[in-house]
Amino acid sequence: MTSTQLLDARTPEPTSISPAEGRAARRTRLARKRSLAARYLGYVGYFVGAGLISGAVVHHPLDPDRYTRIAAYGAFVFLAATILNEFILTRERPGLPRMLVVIGASLTLSFGIGMLSGGLQHFDDFPARGAVLVPAGLLVSFIAYVIKGADTPTRRIFSLVGLAVLATAALAFFGLREVAASMENTPGGGHSHGTAEEPAADDHAPTTPSAPAASTPSASPTTKPTPKTPAHNDGHAH
Template sequence: MTSVQLLDSSTPQTTPDTPATGRAARRKAQSRKRSLAARYLGYVGYFVGAGLISGAVVHHPLDPDRYTRIAAYGALVFLAATVLNEFLLTRERPGLPRILVVIGSSLLLSFGIGMLSGGLQHFDDFPTRGAVLVPAGIVVSFIAYVIKDADTPTRRIFSLLGLTVLAVATLAFFGLREVAASMEATPGDGHSHGTAEEPAADDHAPSTTPATPAPGTSVQPKPVSPPPPHNDGHTGH
């Protein structure tokens, strides 16, 4: 074997990247840049949907029709974000049973987060309702998350972690109920969202504002009484 052959055999063969590999890398980078907007929308959709639901579940007694619609809008936004993040932005496409499980658990998770967030945020305004929403939101959100997570078996709901979550929710319920009872005994000045009555006027304060007549009625001028006759001590006959 000649020296040239020895050199050829000892020199490693280095081949540059093929054009196909370079194009694939560029397409992957461009695809990730384009998906930035989609990933942003999916991320924001979770919070917007949960925020709408949190306000709706707390204020629902004030206007049931209105806040039922708001809760439905929040659920739709949250589900749209779930579909975007879980199905459209992933390489693996789950089957129909898994899709139904993810959608159902995501809807449950949105209401659990909404109850927890809304109950904490508006506890001063609705203490009795908040004392129920906060612990219920803890339990519901935990169960929904375990069901939604594909890597976590469902039996973990009844594990030591699940019992801990249940204990925390129970303590939160009894503790917040006592706080709510003390707050109702000494009401504060929380914002009422337009449901509180206007403060009563002072009954002993003189009224200087003339009464406003009802619409469509005419106001007759009050007759002026003549001054009493001057009494000079003599009685007339």
């Protein structure tokens, strides 16, 4: 190529960004910044909802009305986080049938996680209950997670992973039941947050009034020498 051809050759002009494309990019960056708070709330909502449900599932026998409300609050928080993460912040929104499946599976998943975490956390307080909640929560959470996943076919529930989860849950049930039985046979085992100590405090409560009653007869002989004081006063009258 001659020098004339090199001079006449046109250099490629840099690709310029149109104003419309620049505004679209700015809107995308702004939307990402705004979605940070929403993604944070959705992330925290999963853990807060599961935590409320776990405490309510374990402590439900102590106060059924109170812990039923707590479980309902936890389910509401978990579902709100699911709707925010799965349907509002996502780019592809599923149809109504799939949306109902995801909501139901998410609610089941929240209770499964709550049963698993609550049973492990409070196993020393409720051994017999924890021995049932841990394996049941493991199975429920696995099945709900498989159903919830859009790319996970439901036949994977009966796959090798599903059989491994089932075997683990069975071993956990029989093993934890033996541990719970040994804890209940030992003295002082299986107390639930001090509730067992309250009757002991009530048994000692009636004994406190008996102490003054026993001291009242001893106080009566001290009043017998009082008749001597008039004789003393008569002999030494001023």
